[in-house]
Amino acid sequence: EPEVTQTPSHQVTQMGQEVILRCVPISNHLYFYWYRQILGQKVEFLVSFYNNEISEKSEIFDDQFSVERPDGSNFTLKIRSTKLEDSAMYFCASSTWGGELFFGEGSRLTVL
Amino acid sequence: KNEVEQSPQNLTAQEGEFITINCSYSVGISALHWLQQHPGGGIVSLFMLSSGKKKHGRLIATINIQEKHSSLHITASHPRDSAVYICAVPRSSGSARQLTFGSGTQLTVLP
Numbered sequence: 001e002p003e004v005t006q007t008p009s010h011q012v013t014q015m016g017q018e019v020i021l022r023c024v025p026i027s028n029h030l031y032f033y034w035y036r037q038i039l040g041q042k043v044e045f046l047v048s049f050y051n052n053e054i055s056e057k058s059e060i061f062d063d064q065f066s067v068e069r070p071d072g073s074n075f076t077l078k079i080r081s082t083k084l085e086d087s088a089m090y091f092c093a094s095s096t097w098g099g100e101l102f103f104g105e106g107s108r109l110t111v112l
Numbered sequence: 113k114n115e116v117e118q119s120p121q122n123l124t125a126q127e128g129e130f131i132t133i134n135c136s137y138s139v140g141i142s143a144l145h146w147l148q149q150h151p152g153g154g155i156v157s158l159f160m161l162s163s164g165k166k167k168h169g170r171l172i173a174t175i176n177i178q179e180k181h182s183s184l185h186i187t188a189s190h191p192r193d194s195a196v197y198i199c200a201v202p203r204s205s206g207s208a209r210q211l212t213f214g215s216g217t218q219l220t221v222l223p
Contacts, residue, residue, distance in 0.1 A: 103155040
């Protein structure tokens with residue numbers, strides 16, 4: 001069964017460092033998403049991406065965040081200068097138009 | 113902005129019991145999602161529905177658009193059903209892809 005894969009599964013970084021989280025969406029999907037979940041809290045939408053551009057973003061997705069589809073398979077989330085409050089589980093997801101979301105297993109980011 | 117309320121927050125059941133988890137939202141939507149979050153943290157989509165009822169194995173999801181309410185039922189519950197069940201809806205009527213998530217229902221099924 002096709003799946004969304006994310007790397008790394010866990011990253012520890014120092015405050016102020018840049019972090020890139022990587023995702024390989026399902027190959028025939030056209031919509032890509034990043035969500036985050038701070039420990040013990042709700043899942044939150046960050047951004048959706050279609051046709052090589054951001055289609056929607058939340059208030060959380062400020063100038064410190066960026067997304068990119070650098071080639072035909074990868075979808076990345078970059079945090080330019082990490083803060084302690086960026087510590088969370090980050091989930092990538094993909095879908096067809098109007099279809100169900102398929103989530104990756106998540107990347108746990110710990111900022112020290 | 114859509115507000116999502118799930119109930120109950122926690123639910124403990126004996127194996128074999130019929131389970132119901134409820135979700136209410138405040139703004140009319142195009143579709144509602146039911147998700148399952150495993151103890152390890154991974155998220156799986158169970159259902160996406162915009163009307164009526166859907167069934168997959170022992171899981172049944174219903175939605176009442178007029179009442180802005182959905183239920184997830186699990187028949188013949190099993191310990192492997194233990195997980196957090198999350199309801200998610202579009203943030204607003206014009207924002208199908210920006211989802212707002214409920215707080216989740218922690219289900220524990222005892223053998």
